[in-house]
Amino acid sequence: MKKTRRDFLKTAAVGGALMIAPLSASAQQEIKADDEAVGMFYDSTLCVGCKACVSKCKQVNDMAAAPMPGDSDRVWDAPEDLDYRTRNIIKLYKDEKDPEKHAYVKYQCMHCIKPSCVSACPVSAMQKEKGTGIVFYDKNICIGCRYCQVACPFNIPKFEWPETFPKIVKCDLCKFTNLKLKNIPACCEVCPTNAVIYGKRKDLLAEAKRRQAENPGKYEKHIYGEFEVGGTNVIYLAGTDFSNLGFPELESESAALMSEHVQHTVYKGFIAPVALYGFLAFVALRNRKSAEEVAHEHETEHELAVEIEQELKKEKEEKEGKH
Amino acid sequence: MAGHHDEYQVHRAKILTPAFYVLLFFTVLGFLLIAYRFVMGIGAVSNLSDGYPWGIWIAYDVATSTAFACGGYAMALVIYIMNRMKYHPLIRSALVTSMFGYMLAGMSVMVDVGRYWNAYSFFIPSRWQPNSVMFEVAVCIMAYNVVLIIEVLPAILERFIHMKNDKFPKIKHYAMIIYPKLDKVLIFIVVLGITLPSMHQSSLGSMLIIAKSKLNPIWHTEMLPLLFIINALYIGYATVIFESFASSMAFRRPFEKEVQQLSKIIPYVTGIWLAVRFIDLYIRGQLSAAFAGDFYSWMFMAEMLLILTGTYILMWNQYRRSPRMVFIAAMFLLIGGGWFRFNVYLIGFKPHGNWSYFPSLPEFFITVGLVAFEILGYMLLVKLFPIMPKVHGEHGAEAAKAH
Numbered sequence: 013m014k015k016t017r018r019d020f021l022k023t024a025a026v027g028g029a030l031m032i033a034p035l036s037a038s039a040q041q042e043i044k045a046d047d048e049a050v051g052m053f054y055d056s057t058l059c060v061g062c063k064a065c066v067s068k069c070k071q072v073n074d075m076a077a078a079p080m081p082g083d084s085d086r087v088w089d090a091p092e093d094l095d096y097r098t099r100n101i102i103k104l105y106k107d108e109k110d111p112e113k114h115a116y117v118k119y120q121c122m123h124c125i126k127p128s129c130v131s132a133c134p135v136s137a138m139q140k141e142k143g144t145g146i147v148f149y150d151k152n153i154c155i156g157c158r159y160c161q162v163a164c165p166f167n168i169p170k171f172e173w174p175e176t177f178p179k180i181v182k183c184d185l186c187k188f189t190n191l192k193l194k195n196i197p198a199c200c201e202v203c204p205t206n207a208v209i210y211g212k213r214k215d216l217l218a219e220a221k222r223r224q225a226e227n228p229g230k231y232e233k234h235i236y237g238e239f240e241v242g243g244t245n246v247i248y249l250a251g252t253d254f255s256n257l258g259f260p261e262l263e264s265e266s267a268a269l270m271s272e273h274v275q276h277t278v279y280k281g282f283i284a285p286v287a288l289y290g291f292l293a294f295v296a297l298r299n300r301k302s303a304e305e306v307a308h309e310h311e312t313e314h315e316l317a318v319e320i321e322q323e324l325k326k327e328k329e330e331k332e333g334k335h
Numbered sequence: 336m337a338g339h340h341d342e343y344q345v346h347r348a349k350i351l352t353p354a355f356y357v358l359l360f361f362t363v364l365g366f367l368l369i370a371y372r373f374v375m376g377i378g379a380v381s382n383l384s385d386g387y388p389w390g391i392w393i394a395y396d397v398a399t400s401t402a403f404a405c406g407g408y409a410m411a412l413v414i415y416i417m418n419r420m421k422y423h424p425l426i427r428s429a430l431v432t433s434m435f436g437y438m439l440a441g442m443s444v445m446v447d448v449g450r451y452w453n454a455y456s457f458f459i460p461s462r463w464q465p466n467s468v469m470f471e472v473a474v475c476i477m478a479y480n481v482v483l484i485i486e487v488l489p490a491i492l493e494r495f496i497h498m499k500n501d502k503f504p505k506i507k508h509y510a511m512i513i514y515p516k517l518d519k520v521l522i523f524i525v526v527l528g529i530t531l532p533s534m535h536q537s538s539l540g541s542m543l544i545i546a547k548s549k550l551n552p553i554w555h556t557e558m559l560p561l562l563f564i565i566n567a568l569y570i571g572y573a574t575v576i577f578e579s580f581a582s583s584m585a586f587r588r589p590f591e592k593e594v595q596q597l598s599k600i601i602p603y604v605t606g607i608w609l610a611v612r613f614i615d616l617y618i619r620g621q622l623s624a625a626f627a628g629d630f631y632s633w634m635f636m637a638e639m640l641l642i643l644t645g646t647y648i649l650m651w652n653q654y655r656r657s658p659r660m661v662f663i664a665a666m667f668l669l670i671g672g673g674w675f676r677f678n679v680y681l682i683g684f685k686p687h688g689n690w691s692y693f694p695s696l697p698e699f700f701i702t703v704g705l706v707a708f709e710i711l712g713y714m715l716l717v718k719l720f721p722i723m724p725k726v727h728g729e730h731g732a733e734a735a736k737a738h
Contacts, residue, residue, distance in 0.1 A: 158388035159469045178450070320496065
């Protein structure tokens with residue numbers, strides 16, 4: 013499948029087509045999670061805010077500390093938010109009127125089923141792994157255009173702003189580290205209360221629904237990530253409204269699909285641009301022909317031709333004279 | 336095309352003027368800041384953040400400046416497709432403006448991208464990502480830069496062919512060989528020069544479709560590609576007017592008559608654009624939001640007011656007869672059209688959370704430096720090569736004899 017697509021692109025390039033943005037019929041299919049897709053399930057009501065997941069994530073993924081502004085030692089890791097040093101963070105929401113009411117929340121990449129960052133990336137540096145659905149990043153391909161940051165509805169990809177040679181940083185479910193070694197992302201491995209668990213998306217979704225059914229009134233009805241932007245592989249349960257936990261309110265339609273639809277409508281099979289070129293060339297040539305019929309045009313054209321001929325002749329003679 | 340070479344003239348004037356030094360100062364300042372950015376990183380010179388990863392380098396230098404550089408595109412469309420050969424004398428200066436405008440976009444992108452050394456990824460087919468709007472825009476703009484250089488090339492070659500003293504005999508020799516060959520195929524390059532901007536100017540609009548949750552619904556629509564391409568056209572015509580007026584002031588040339596005639600086209604183009612804009616807002620039910628009176632609504636109304644005023648002026652014959660009014664109308668359309676693009680790329684863009692953006696001084700002066708460099712290049716080129724339309728009348732005849 014991949015080979016034929018590549019072949020097509022090569023042929024198209026050889027054929028003189030300079031712009032290619034068509035094909036891949038698969039992109040226009042309905043969004044549906046793969047049965048094998050893996051993700052995480054975070055239950056806000058179980059989280060005790062110990063941040064073991066934050067420190068373990070930093071440890072296994074070799075991330076730098078994010079010291080507090082006033083910290084003179086510059087060693088104490090106290091990240092305020094997700095950034096180029098922090099892929100995963102725990103935050104606390106407190107109700108202003110009722111201090112008893114509080115809830116922790118964990119942020120990291122949502123691993124969308126139809127990720128906007130992957131759709132946006134011009135050079136395939138953001139990719140979605142087949143089967144598992146893990147959205148990961150390849151710094152060796154990335155040009156650093158930051159379109160992934162513009163596209164992501166959750167503001168997840170982070171850029172190393174202070175670096176001379178920066179890269180994008182985001183959670184990849186420990187694809188190259190903990191998941192590879194121990195078959196579980198670091199945050200899920202160390203969570204003492206199992207507030208965040210790792211598994212196949214369909215199992216996690218079933219578990220979330222089971223908890224809702226067994227504990228009526230405990231949870232919000234909304235499972236965040238079930239339908240947002242076409243569904244995400246990381247899903248959430250909480251005892252409070254998700255807007256309190258800082259989550260954006262998103263449509264169930266994927267903007268990535270919308271963008272691809274517009275793009276494919278215009279560029280499908282590269283027919284429209286080629287047709288446009290052909291049409292314009294036809295009109296321009298016809299116009300030129302009629303313009304050439306104007307005598308004046310002929311004269312000047314002829315003049316220049318004669319002039320060039322004479323100059324070339326003179327040059328040749330000079331050369332021969334030298335010999 | 337051959338046969339038109341006598342339509343243009345070298346603008347004989349001093350190169351080292353005070354304006355030259357002012358522009359040179361800003362160019363040097365800009366390039367020093369760019370050097371600093373490459374050593375210390377993007378964060379050291381800009382106010383860009385993870386919430387606003389794109390600032391003025393993209394919103395102005397790429398998205399807006401390439402529209403200002405659509406003069407060559409808009410003129411080629413009128414001359415070669417709509418067959419209005421009388422405008423032909425205007426094409427070269429329009430093309431040179433376009434060439435520098437797109438060069439500015441290309442240079443800004445290389446300043447803006449973080450991992451510029453990986454830019455060769457665009458030439459590796461296995462990395463191509465045809466779903467990406469950015470991919471289309473990037474490859475298309477690169478190709479168009481090459482097309483613009485080829486389109487400007489005849490002016491350069493003619494200069495060497497007509498050189499009386501043999502200062503560069505080798506170049507003259509090759510110029511004489513290349514010129515007729517280039518002339519034969521140039522029409523196909525010209526047509527490519529109409530096709531490519533049609534593609535990437537619309538895609539510049541498509542670029543923000545994917546950021547649906549962040550872009551204000553007054554501007555987020557699937558019609559963005561259509562709005563951007565029409566917008567590029569009227570900005571293109573307005574640029575030709577602006578450029579002709581500015582050079583007639585700066586270079587003390589008469590204001591070209593063709594330009595005034597050209598201004599007649601503009602109300603039709605803006606009319607279509609306004610119709611698409613309002614019908615789209617109406618269908619998506621955003622008209623009330625557009626006139627709600629909040630910050631975004633005011634930004635929308637400013638955009639509309641500028642474009643409507645420019646259009647209104649050019650609808651009347653008595654205004655079109657006055658070069659001053661034509662110029663003022665063109666300014667309204669340039670600012671209004673650019674405003675629309677800024678609204679889409681920056682002002683209407685609001686990511687979830689507490690983010691804000693205003694360009695830092697170094698960031699701003701990098702853009703200023705690149706624009707100064709662009710104007711500098713234009714001024715230099717028109718004084719060295721036959722690019723400006725030939726001035727008719729006695730003065731023009733003298734100027735023509737001079738070379």
